[in-house]
Amino acid sequence: MLLFSKDPAAVEAMLRTAQCERIPLDLASEPRAARQLVSGKRYQAVVVDFDLPEAPELLAGVNGCPHKPIALAVLPPGVASGDAFRAGGTLAIHKPLTRHSLRSSLRVACDFGRQSRRQTARADAGVPALVAVHGAGIFSSSIVNLSEQGACLKMGGAIVPGTSMTLRFALPGAAPFDLGAMAVWSDGRRVGVRNRNLRFHHESTIRNWIRQATLAL
Numbered sequence: 001m002l003l004f005s006k007d008p009a010a011v012e013a014m015l016r017t018a019q020c021e022r023i024p025l026d027l028a029s030e031p032r033a034a035r036q037l038v039s040g041k042r043y044q045a046v047v048v049d050f051d052l053p054e055a056p057e058l059l060a061g062v063n064g065c066p067h068k069p070i071a072l073a074v075l076p077p078g079v080a081s082g083d084a085f086r087a088g089g090t091l092a093i094h095k096p097l098t099r100h101s102l103r104s105s106l107r108v109a110c111d112f113g114r115q116s117r118r119q120t121a122r123a124d125a126g127v128p129a130l131v132a133v134h135g136a137g138i139f140s141s142s143i144v145n146l147s148e149q150g151a152c153l154k155m156g157g158a159i160v161p162g163t164s165m166t167l168r169f170a171l172p173g174a175a176p177f178d179l180g181a182m183a184v185w186s187d188g189r190r191v192g193v194r195n196r197n198l199r200f201h202h203e204s205t206i207r208n209w210i211r212q213a214t215l216a217l
Helices: 008-021 031-040 055-063 081-087 099-116 200-215
Strands: 002-004 026-028 045-049 070-075 091-094 122-133 137-147 150-154 164-169 177-186 190-196
Touching: 002 008, 002 031, 008 099, 026 031, 031 055, 045 055, 055 070, 055 081, 070 081, 070 099, 081 091, 091 099, 122 150, 122 200, 137 164, 137 200, 150 177, 164 190, 177 200
Parallel strands: 002 026, 002 045, 045 070, 070 091
Antiparallel strands: 122 137, 122 164, 137 150, 150 190, 164 177, 177 190
């Protein structure tokens, strides 16, 4: 993620939140540096301080990126959200920034980005997993294939679509982690699940693994 701001309070609030949420954060206070970073890196979100006169230009540039990062505008008090949207912002948040407001906005941005970008990359996994099904217990399973949006599990028994569960697994070369999911289909042998509340660093782990697995084919 990139933050373009000269406001010390905004920078401090974003740094603290990014550290707590384990979000990699780049900072830029000059428009030239911000434009270079936006064009040279694949950010999931770019946060732009609307106090800066160059903000509308940068928001428009973010919208023109081929990988479509989310443009989050940080607005001073009294500025309407519509001003940010007309300038090219995807989402807007008002100052003063708090940890709660930032966490909520960043999670919305993450969810919005996953929904708005067409992410079809999927790789065969074949890794074992423990599946904790809400109200039913813990089961051994294996992940047949995996994407940033969901997974296909090898799992006997009927699972009703809409059932909540938690997957625990480790991708090759990565530490084990828990992943919230919801069943969307089941054929009695396999279950298709959609990821829920995927944290930034887990999403990055999955994305990098899919990229490496795809290149190895």
